Amino acid sequence: MSRAEVRLRLVEVSKVYSQGDQRLEILKGINLSLYSGELAALVGPSGSGKSTLLHIAGLLETPDSGEVEIAGQAVAGLRDRERTAIRRRRIGFVYQYHHLLPEFSALENLVVPQMIAGRKRREATNDAKELLHLVGLGERIEHRPGRLSGGEQQRVALARAIINRPSLVLADEPTGNLDPETADEVFDLLTKLVKGSGVAALIATHNLELAGRMDRTLQLRDGQVFG
Numbered sequence: 001m002s003r004a005e006v007r008l009r010l011v012e013v014s015k016v017y018s019q020g021d022q023r024l025e026i027l028k029g030i031n032l033s034l035y036s037g038e039l040a041a042l043v044g045p046s047g048s049g050k051s052t053l054l055h056i057a058g059l060l061e062t063p064d065s066g067e068v069e070i071a072g073q074a075v076a077g078l079r080d081r082e083r084t085a086i087r088r089r090r091i092g093f094v095y096q097y098h099h100l101l102p103e104f105s106a107l108e109n110l111v112v113p114q115m116i117a118g119r120k121r122r123e124a125t126n127d128a129k130e131l132l133h134l135v136g137l138g139e140r141i142e143h144r145p146g147r148l149s150g151g152e153q154q155r156v157a158l159a160r161a162i163i164n165r166p167s168l169v170l171a172d173e174p175t176g177n178l179d180p181e182t183a184d185e186v187f188d189l190l191t192k193l194v195k196g197s198g199v200a201a202l203i204a205t206h207n208l209e210l211a212g213r214m215d216r217t218l219q220l221r222d223g224q225v226f227g
């Protein structure tokens with residue numbers, strides 16, 4: 001990669017929720033750029049809007065005002081179908097709980113999203129096997145999630161998030177369900193995958209020690225991002 005490219009840009013993004021008569025201004029004009037190969041922590045008190053920001057960046061929710069760009073493409077004004085296509089092609093998600101398909105093997109969990117993105121089964125299977133080897137699960141490709149440990153499940157979830165070579169990975173407490181040692185291993189793997197693939201990653205976490213090991217820490221407070 002020659003130089004870092006902007007993978008996520010938020011410009012003056014605002015979001016208000018209404019609860020009864022109350023207006024909750026969750027995001028108040030957020031400006032943010034994330035670059036390829038960059039790992040950024042998103043921290044802030046519970047209820048500060050971290051998940052809301054991830055949902056907006058992931059095109060799962062629309063802001064009330066402001067602009068979202070994914071890899072240079074502005075998404076305002078696009079139809080739902082086009083937004084969905086960008087989400088599938090350009091964005092990988094990781095959650096606190098793995099959200100893998102329980103009836104499918106680790107391998108199939110990586111093949112299915114590729115086929116949804118239009119790839120042929122044979123190519124999808126080859127790439128899935130290669131990536132499962134890379135994340136240390138070469139011996140477990142036929143296991144269903146229920147037969148994998150929590151750390152192994154998250155390794156599959158990380159692999160799934162990047163299998164379609166996205167521009168951006170969004171993670172919400174990806175190690176929140178793991179013991180400290182396993183959390184460390186999964187975090188190291190996430191770092192390796194981000195640095196190796198040039199994807200940009202935004203990771204919401206309450207774990208300040210992990211946040212301190214990322215390239216940047218973004219603090220969400222009173223609807224603003226600091227840092």
Ligand SMILES: Nc1ncnc2c1ncn2[C@@H]1O[C@H](COP(=O)(O)OP(=O)(O)OP(=O)(O)O)[C@@H](O)[C@H]1O
Nearest residue numbers: 017018019026044045046047048049050051052053
């Ligand atoms: N669909 C919704 N309708 C109304 N209020 C909402 C909605 N979604 C979130 N909220 C409110 O917006 C605020 C921010 O929520 P959000 O889940 O983004 O916070 P968070 O920083 O991710 O919290 P946590 O660290 O606890 O996961 C909360 O007060 C929440 O109750």
